[in-house]
Amino acid sequence: xxxxxxxxxxxxVSEQLExxxxxxxxxxLKMHLWICVNCRRFERQMNFMHAALRLxxxxxxxxxxxxxxxxxxxxxxxxxxxxxxxxDHKH
Amino acid sequence: MTDNRxxxxxxxxxxxxxxxxxxxxxxxxxxxxAEEAVQETLLAALQGRDRYTGGASARTWLIGxxxxxxxxxxxxxxxxxxxxxxEEEAYLDEDEINAMFIPDxxxxxxxxDWGDPEDLLQRGQFMEILQRCLDALPPRLARxxxxxxVMEEDSENICQELAITPTNLWTMLYRARLGLRQxxxxxxxxxxxxxxxxx
Numbered sequence: 001x002x003x004x005x006x007x008x009x010x011x012x013v014s015e016q017l018e019x020x021x022x023x024x025x026x027x028x029l030k031m032h033l034w035i036c037v038n039c040r041r042f043e044r045q046m047n048f049m050h051a052a053l054r055l056x057x058x059x060x061x062x063x064x065x066x067x068x069x070x071x072x073x074x075x076x077x078x079x080x081x082x083x084x085x086x087x088d089h090k091h
Numbered sequence: 092m093t094d095n096r097x098x099x100x101x102x103x104x105x106x107x108x109x110x111x112x113x114x115x116x117x118x119x120x121x122x123x124x125a126e127e128a129v130q131e132t133l134l135a136a137l138q139g140r141d142r143y144t145g146g147a148s149a150r151t152w153l154i155g156x157x158x159x160x161x162x163x164x165x166x167x168x169x170x171x172x173x174x175x176x177x178e179e180e181a182y183l184d185e186d187e188i189n190a191m192f193i194p195d196x197x198x199x200x201x202x203x204d205w206g207d208p209e210d211l212l213q214r215g216q217f218m219e220i221l222q223r224c225l226d227a228l229p230p231r232l233a234r235x236x237x238x239x240x241v242m243e244e245d246s247e248n249i250c251q252e253l254a255i256t257p258t259n260l261w262t263m264l265y266r267a268r269l270g271l272r273q274x275x276x277x278x279x280x281x282x283x284x285x286x287x288x289x290x
Contacts (some may be wrong), residue, residue, distance in 0.1 A: 005196020014265040018246055019257070045272055048208040052221055055239040056117065061216075066145060069112040075092035078104055079251040081133055 004032045009039045013046050097149045100137050107153050108133075114154060118161050118237055120226060128164060132157040158242060165234040166252055183270045191269070203276055217279060224274035228267055236261070236267040 009032045021029065033040050053079055060073070098106065111132060115125035133154050143152055183191075193199050225233060235253065238244045239260075250260055 005192070006198045007192045010269075011265060014268050017260050018261055018264065027098045038202040041204055042198075042272075044208070045202065045269060047203055048205060049268065049271060049275070050240065051208070052212065052217070054243065055212075056218060056221065057241040057243060060119075069109040069129075070122070070126070073129070074104060074108055075111075076125070077108070077130045077133060080130060081104065081137060082101060082106040084134060084137055 006026045006032075006036060006039055006042075007038070009033070009043055013039070013043045017046070072090055095142060097143050097152070100133075103133055103136065103149075103153070107150055110150060111153060111157055114157060115161060118242065119164065120233075124164060128157060128160045135160065144256055148180050157212070157246070161242075162238065162244070162252055165238065179282075183266050183273070184203050188266065188269060220275065220279040221271075224278065227274055228270060232267050235263055236271075239264060249265045 002048065009029055012021060012029045016026075016029070033043060108129065111129045112125055115128040116122065119128065128255060132153060136153055139156075143149075147155070171181075191199055197265050225237070235249065238249055239246065246257065246260060249255075250257055
């Protein structure tokens with residue numbers, strides 16, 4: 001089996017976050033990472049970015065007080081909702 | 092009965108408005124779009140409140156709706172900007188990707204050591220720099236990347252919603268990841284690692 005190049009390996013590192021690699025791909029990547037410090041670092045960087053981005057999503061989901069919800073927008077939406085509610089009641 | 096847990100629609104805005112807005116703002120990076128997404132979400136919730144089963148908290152249920160609304164907006168925008176897309180900083184096109192490797196497929200330059208991730212995450216304004224680097228991605232790529240990585244949307248769903256093939260999606264994610272890595276490398280990691288070395 002031909003050795004993977006760094007370029008091939010970098011694609012697989014990214015794709016293993018998206019799909020299950022085939023046995024052959026996994027094995028090839030493992031062999032490559034074993035001998036290649038640059039790709040080992042690349043893999044750690046990708047995994048780290050992946051984790052940090054998820055953290056960003058989690059923070060967005062839990063935090064509610066740090067960002068001001070513009071009061072004008074709030075009032076505008078309140079009106080729209082009230083109108084829609086009334087409308088629904090009448091029908 | 093389920094209404095007890097969902098509360099009355101009058102209270103949604105006060106109880107969940109800020110959280111929904113914040114969530115939408117992180118995803119859309121645009122105040123007006125975030126406001127619009129919140130409004131659309133609450134209207135949809137009003138209309139569909141009979142479908143709330145009480146299985147999840149009201150907040151979770153509303154965020155679920157919000158995610159769909161944001162996805163709709165992205166899909167709509169994707170159609171609009173697809174034709175003319177400015178080349179921007181954190182985007183790596185095929186040539187730029189190729190330039191990162193020498194012809195035999197090895198890296199042209201060494202990958203930098205980002206050190207201990209946990210430690211780096213604690214260090215200063217990482218999240219702000221990450222956000223700035225995300226903002227530097229071209230809009231279409233950024234949206235796709237946010238959907239997948241931040242909102243953790245299913246690959247299959249994204250492909251279906253945006254009418255692209257999985258291979259297409261993987262290539263775009265690969266480019267976004269390399270662009271983001273380069274941006275982080277330049278703007279944050281290098282400095283942070285040096286600062287750490289100086290003690």
